[in-house]
Amino acid sequence: MSEKNSRREFIGRVVGLTALGGAAATLVARRASAHAVFQVDPSKCTACDLCRTTCVLPMSAVRAVNEFSKCGYCRLCPAYMDVTSAPDQLGTPSGKVCPQDALKRRVVGREDPDDPNNNYYEYTVDETRCNGCGKCVKACKPPAGNGSLRLEIRYDRCLTCNECSILVACPEAAIVRVAAPGLSPVPAAGAHRG
């Protein structure tokens, strides 16, 4: 009798622990999922323009960002200016790469107006104009540039759709879902669900 009881107790404990473990795993998985966001893997991204055209938002949640630590602060930035366009009087190409004129630059430190070769320039992205087309990112890729420009999914714009349309479309599998415990999955005010 006592042997039967102990067997029952053992089976009961195993079942109970299994159920508890399963429930805990489910909770952890849901919590992790709730704090996961979509992001672009810059090592895979080819800046193919699908981020701009496939996002469900009217204006894609993807923006270009410049990583200053990698940027060369070039005078002749191939991501800022179309280096094949006609040069001006100072020898600077006159055309720009960004069709939205979203890449802006300013001289770092004191400007040498006589010889622009002596100037370093800081490049920033105007996020109100950038549409994530990636033309600047493509032009900045090595060996032409340092690869400091990359595409990012902006969390305050992204709707964190169950099935991200850019993720589905990306031919390079460069869109990844990553855990982001510190970030709220709720879109910022102003974003709307399509």
Next chain:
Amino acid sequence: MDAKEANEKSAPERNANSAQRMSRRLLPLASVVGAFNIVAAGVLGADGEAAPGGPTTAAGPSANLPPAMPGPPLPRTYSRSALIAGPGTACQFRRALAGLALGPRDAIYALGDDEVRVLEPGGRFAHSWKAPAKASCLGVAPDGRVVVGSPGRVDLYDAKGATRIGGFAAGTREKPAEVTALRFVRDEILVADAAAKIIRRYDLRGAELGVIGDRNKTGGFMLPNGSLDFDVDAAGVVHATDTGRHQVTSWTLDGKMVGSFGKFGMTRPEDFVGCCNPVNVAVAPGGDIVTAEKMIARVKVFDRDRALVAVIGPEHFDPMCRHIHVAVDSTGQIVAADPERRTIAVFKRS
């Protein structure tokens, strides 16, 4: 029309998206088959034989490529006379090829795969020794002593390479040197410090004797690509790459600038393309200057009047090269190391 309106997607664009989604679902299978074909074609070549030069890393720079540059024929031509290291040779670098220098009797010193390898001019292996961690460049004295640079450090070896005979920290404690080039000049070692954007002069014990390149408006070279290369001619004049200015600038050892040449341009062959070029430089025994460029991976030869006399074209180099390490031997042959393909080739005037 504001920026947002300009970016809103059109109806045909949205319809195209659904078709794209369907095609993406079939992509994995197609890509596996396609990838196999691409790899096979790259390795085997069109007729099934091994592709010369081995597999390359990529098709090339993706944007802003300049148009072809037709022009009058240049007075000199160079052709590849030998492949010293790379596929099909006795010397192969499997992971990296970081530096190149020529030593006594035109021996080739190559830095790669964490070692210094010494090759005879014909390419026969002579000897090798382990290089310091993260070694980035090397230089050879006329007597065969070798100096190897690594982050914040310079190490000195005897002619056989078996014994380390000295070494010192380069740069400052706050800002260690990013050593990208080294040369012996008499009893001094010149160190290109890309972190400080200058060339530092040291004696063999590591005492700093002076600085080259800081006497200009910016207090140093303009180096958007984070690399500085230089060479020293027979008269002791230092010729350095000022990549952001698209120039080669010349300096005396006491830091006075004595000349410069080059400018940005995408169409004329004598100009330097892209954001920052030339990336490497070497001086020939007769005073010619050899430059190497990235974006359009090519090597150029400028005569003593700094007129362009030859171009060794991009067909010889990997299009993804950020550097082509160049040196000129005593007979005027150009030795060029392609770090992407991990090859060393010799180009002879024809």
